[in-house]
Amino acid sequence: MEIIFLDQNKWIELAQVHSGRIKGGPIAQLFPRLVAAVREGRVLFPLSVANIMETAKRNDDVSRRLIAETQAMLSLGYVHRSRAARIEVELRAAIQRRFGIEPERMPTHWAIAPGFMQAFEPMDELMASPGELARVRRMTSLVDPAALYLNYMVTQDDTRRREANAKLSEGLSALVAQIEGRRARFASESLDMRRRIYAAQSWVDHLDVLNRIVAALGYSFDDLSALGDSTMRALLEDVPTMNVEVEMATRLEAKTGTLSANDVLDMQSFYTAIPYSDRVIAEKAAISHAQQAKLDSKYGVILSRSLEDLSGHYVS
Template identity: 45%
Template sequence: MHVLFLDQNKWIDLARVHAGKTTSGPHLIVYQELLAAVRTGKLIAPLTASHILETSKRNDPESRANVVEIQALLSKGFVFRSRKARLLIEMRNALHIAFGDEPEQPPANWTVVPGFMQAFEMFDTLVASPEDAATSRFMNQQVDPQKQYVDYMMNQDDGRRRAAHSAFAKESDQLLSRIEARRTIMEGSTMDLRWRAYAAKLFLDHQGFVAHMLDVVGHTVDEMKKLGGEAIVKFVREVPTLNVEAELAARLEVKTGPLKVNDIQDMHSFCTAIPCAGRLVAERGFISLARQAKLDNRYDVALSTELAELQGIYL
């Protein structure tokens, strides 16, 4: 089954068709073809945590319902696993490679799972507490994931919804400030040096994950240190989520003009989707950054900027 990632603006374009506001043209054709491909099991368009948060942020219930309904139809309530779960499995394989062991091959599309809650660490069955993992499994057994998503998005407590988005916005602003500060520090640096600096920071930020997975694969922190600094660089290269983030962040830093919170959200979505999807359809800016970094070649993913480019692909 083909896995398709659509950025939020593309979902909004499809929602206009779903609501009857767009009644002709390529968006209508693509809308019909995507629905048919999902119904026949050829395609799925999973959601990310960013999709869920962005859609939830829409204050107008009718507008939110239009987006939610088309997302539910094309995703069938499936999502990409949480960042932590993806990182731990990716790190396990990267450590096997670092020590010359045979990496374990996860099943195809292992990052695509049912139940919107699994996009978040707390309810991802790979990394949640036993109690929360049991809750997630129970929900997915008892309630169709597609219905779960629609029900939650249309009936969640409004005060809690607004509070969650306020906290998410604050976190995004803080990350944006850190990237802006690094832009000044790294001014004039080569792209390779920028990547290495950001990769080193990511490694330090995730030392706890690395130590845990070293124990899982039967090696120690001391053994990792003996491999040397270049082995750390290679390790980050072999962890797709971290490598994509470092490649995109390094290129964001050299962009002219101030960065926006949406840049951070797009970067998080690309870190999720590029290693896990067969095709991305997103705005030109980040598609250009991904192509500059040759991420499409590295992860064998097709990159598009327009929904119209999907015409005929899934027939």
């Protein structure tokens, strides 16, 4: 089964076909083939946390429902797991390899999970508290994941939804401001130096996680450091989510012009999807950044700018 990630604009294109607004052309012909291929188990289009948030923030009830229906049909309610859970698994495996330990073999598509809640760390089965874990498993056992997602998008309390979206916007604005501040400080630095700076900051941000995992494996941070600087630098590249984030963030910060919340969401989508997808279809700028970093060849993913690139696929 192929895993394909779509950025939000591509979901909107498909929703226009689903709604009947677009009745002809390549995308209109493609959409029913994609729906059939999903039903046959040939392909799946899991959602990212960015997809979920961008759909939820739409204030127009009709457009939000149409996009959610489209996403439910093609994702079947499956999502990319939370960032924290992915980093936990990836970092543990990377550390084990550094000490010559064979990492635990994970199931195929382990980073894809049923139930939109699992895109968020507190409700991800790999991270949730025992009580939350029981609640998540109960929900996914009683309600089809696609129906659960659609119900959430259509019936959630509007006041609470708007409040949540306002907090999201505040958080994104703060993150953009933080990135802009870093851009200003390192404006004269080369791309390679920016990458090193961001990588160092990434390690600082994840030091608690690193220490906890190292200790759980029976080692100390000194044991890891004793392996040498080159090993420590290589460790970051062996943690896919962190590696893609560093590469995308470095290029995002080096671009000209003012950054927006959408730029940050694109970055989040790419470090979520690239390591665990067969194909990523997104906007030109983000695709170009990923190609410049050679992330497509490193992770064996096809990067596309148009849904029409799927037109030759999934023909019965």
